[in-house]
Amino acid sequence: MNVILRSISYVFHPLLMPLFGVIYYFLITPRDYPKDIVWAKxxxxxxxxxxxxILLYFLLKTLGLVKSIYxxxxRERIYPLMLNSAVIIIVLQRIIPPTQVLELYYFFVGILISTMACLTLALFKFKASIHIIAVSGVFMFxxxxxxxxxxxxxxxLAFMSVLIGAVATSRLxxxxxxxxELVMGLFIGLLPQLILIPYWL
Structure with missing residues (x-):
């Protein structure tokens, strides 16, 4: 059980969840996107x-700005969250602009808001769960x-509900x-996606 609970944190890592959300979108959308465009994205x-x-993390570790991947x-969260926000802005501007896939554009706008909220809390010395933020954001999407x-x-949706519980249990x-910190992460993940729904639904 110990191995399973620990592995959940790695398999459903926050870095992977946005990509999972995008893959699922292209699998279920009734719209016909050219395969080469989908693969390129x-x-x-x-x-x-x-x-x-991942590369930026190793750079930060080399510079002594973070101590471990955890x-x-x-304090260790501030620079990774800042850099991740910058990466998401690049995604919004270059990979998924609103003129191409509106649903995914607002999905990443929600991710950006959640990331910046998590960064703000980190500046105030509060460590919200990034794992829960990521999985709950995908769930609402x-x-x-x-x-x-x-x-x-x-x-x-049933699987995602169970997954949120499993990730929370793993982090505890x-x-x-x-x-x-888990409850705060849940709200930070859910609310931005929920608030943005009227813009594209």
Missing amino acids: LVSLSILTVVLP LKTT FIALSIHFSLNLNNT HVKAHSLK
């Missing part, structure tokens, strides 16, 4: 939202997609967060 997003943050202190496209995504098990 997925590759670009993989590089910008997964590979680049970012245990609020899937709910909106279900309504938007009039699709029955009950199985997916490894003593990475308190219950208050």
Whole structure:
């Protein structure tokens, strides 16, 4: 059980969740996007939202600005969150502008708001759970997609509900967060996506 709970934090890492959301969108959308465009966006997003943050982390570690990948202190979170915000802005400007895929554009606007909210809390010495922020944001996006496209995504939403609980349990098990930090992460992940729904639904 210990191995399973620890592995959940790695398999459903915050860096991977936006990419999962985009892949799922292209799998369920009734719109017909050219395959070469879809693959180009997925590759670009993989590089910008997964590979680049990992490389930036090693740069920050070399410079002594972070100590470990776990970012245990609020001080260690500041630079990674700032850089991640910059990466998301690049995604919004270059990879998914509003003129191409409106749903995904606002999905990443929500991610940017959540990231900046988490950064603001870190500046005030509060460590909200980035894992919960990521998974709950994707969960709310899937709910909106279900309504938007009039699709029955009950199985997916049920899985995401269980996943939020599993990730929360995992973070508590490894003593990475308190219950208050998990609850705050849940709200920071859900609310931006919820507030932005009227702009594209």
